[in-house]
Amino acid sequence: MRTLTRYILRRHAGPFIFAVIGTTVLLLLDQVSKRFERLIGKDLDWTVIAEVFIYSIPFILAQTLPMAVLIAVLYVFSRMEGDFEITAIKASGIPLPRVMAPLLVCAVILAGGMTWFNNTILPQSNHHLQVLLRGIGRKTPTFNLREHTINEVLPSYVYVHPGMIDREESVVHDVAIYDERNGQESRSIYATRGKMGFSEEGEDLYFDLEDGVVQVRMNERPHAFRRIAFEQMLLKIPDVANGLERDTAAIRGDREMNIADMRAEADLGAQMADAARSESLVYAQAITRMLLDFEQPLADAPISGTGARPAGRTRPPESEIVDWREDIPDPERGRDVDFSDRRDGFPPTRETRAPAEIAPEAQESPYPPSGGAAAPDSTTQVAESAARRFYSAFDAATQFQSYAEREVTGLRRINQYWVEIHKKGTIPAACIVFVLLGAPIAVRFPRGGIALVVGVSLGIFGAYYVSLIGGERLADRLWISPLWAMWAPNVLFGAAGLVALARSTKVMR
Template structure:
């Protein structure tokens, strides 16, 4: 049996690594095409471009790892069935469970590796990539002088009939200077030389054999002409150097680990509970004011027990792993929203009351304003929505990781049911399962973020559907197991269309 397990694992190992590399490469090329404009047009160092591409790979691997598992299982087991090796195993007393066991163990191992990768590596690379993209966004595009076109540089507009990019020389130059608030200046020159200063930021224009036309809006009838043999103009801040910002920006939900998001869930729920308690206190205070019932004591408030840290000992490993992976990565810090505090006022008897009525006007009680009640309600709703979004991301991490195990079940069931499916089964069946799984995952995430579905149900529903389909398929395969005759791609299409066909009524 050990030899059989090794043989089955070797049959799926090659397709797994090939499909993982192919899918990752295709999606990486897609990401490169999307970011080509912002990377190439700003004269960035080659190392920065390579770093952006490398930091984009973990996000792609998180998506392609379950896909590679399904493709490898479909190809490996269908190939074994097409070569009649599955039939030979059955003839020697090997059950479907024994054939499935090596792939299930490998799927469990890949699920654990995927969770560690998604929970520890992916958030840190996403945070670093986000900071790097912000720095790239602040970098100005590289300046290029176009000939026979107006080039805008701040308050200067430059027009040159000929531009020699290699040497920076220009001929027949016209510069329209709008820097003077009370007039305009036009500079004409037969030739010019364009260079940057030693910092590479300021543009220096050296003009030769020209004249300057000056006029003021207050004196339109007068025009001042100045001739020159050599004139130098410095245009500041034409380009800026690329600088890495070391500021620790606030992280989003996709840039946090599971433990950090659990802390945010607890904090958001506490804010929601405090806001709900404050709203109830305001309602009770208004009722007492309307019924002329004095307040008997201090308004009860929910104590804030401070910051809560989850995961316990796992945090030690998490911090050590973070320092080893990305030393400059910082822990997520989100601004804590202060709950709305209702002011307490002490009356002459020493008791604290909330919004007490004006004793000079007992006939008209003072009630809580609509705005204050609305703020507390919105604070409660926003806090609960934030908690749900963090819970969605937590469950999604687990769901994507468990998909490595779920795809093993349904992949083996499809491959054993249609052993002669070949590449049609791998491509068609794989795309069908991918589409159903990821459409349910994305749709469930959208519904859970809006509060229409539970985060746990929305994120785990795709896995439940795949596991049920795989389990039912394996049970049927175990009952109907026979030779490899049939079971090709035509049989797969026939099985998919069978529920949609009407049975003829017997006359």
């Protein structure tokens, strides 16, 4: 039996290594074709380009290793059955499952190693790759700009929306520039044409704009703005380095985290959903009490989480009602109307307090950003404070809708990260599934040759990854749990492999 085990493993070693190299090179070439446009014209050193593709290899390997297992199993078992080796092994009293046993053990070991790889090495390589690509994208902005898209040139401050780009001349047409560098005002610049260039030091970016207008809006008076037309304008954006800079402190995405980090992010989503449900319940209870006890003035009810009974809302006395219409001038007078001190577009009344006048405890978030548990009275305070602004059924419906949207956002955050957590084990487990599925198919069709290997491999790969992507979409929409979304393909394909194995065993008998 040891001789047979060594023979089976030796027959699979060569095709497996060849399949790993072949599929990895093919997918790497696909990555080259996709990123070629982003790398040309950047004046990059060859080591930077090589670094991009080196950091792409771990992500590709995570996909190609299960593929290589299926290709090797299909090829070897098809050849062995074609050479009547499987028949001879069966005649000696050794069943097909025993022949597959060494491969299943190796597949289990490979799946465990891939799970460790996906949780430790892959997130780091993905993070380094994204940092490098972001740095390359900022190196020469003219090549990074996309037409009909808002492009971030200076993070959080300057955005460019070009209509058409002439990359050879570094000229943009029908361009809009949104400048938020001045904290007191916001500028929107529209020009029919503009040429981009860097200073001699390569740190400052210049726009030579033609035939346009500048709209300036004061942040303190958002209802008013200035409009200035120009024939030619030189806009300078300093500190936009043309060199390659790597922002290692950038926020990591879900594919750049390990399991522990993603579990922490999922816990924040759970806290968000729980806080939204708690606030919705307290808000409903507060409105109910207000409607049942509407004689007591609102000012008598404390905003606290001590369980004190909140009072209902009554209309203020006529002497306290402020007629905001008196602030509107006669159009003939030409006096400006200033609504800057009015919240949410509504005129101020004596019942409306500015945010600075609200008690500090009433402004606290219902769930802390640090990930700690929400204070029991904080949720009550926020919900009862919202209930005090209740005027009509429309207000209540809007508030309940806001709670529902926050709860859905939290649930989607949970599913997003748990999908990636399960995916770190689902794809490695496909190695075991492909051994169970590939060997019976190859034995059943012994003379398929390369056509069988290529056709069956592409069919199984396509169906498997479409199932994974479909499950991920369903989990993102909260239709199914992340567990079933990611593991259902393995269960289905594994069951199909066991059925095929049972049928091939009966045929051989």
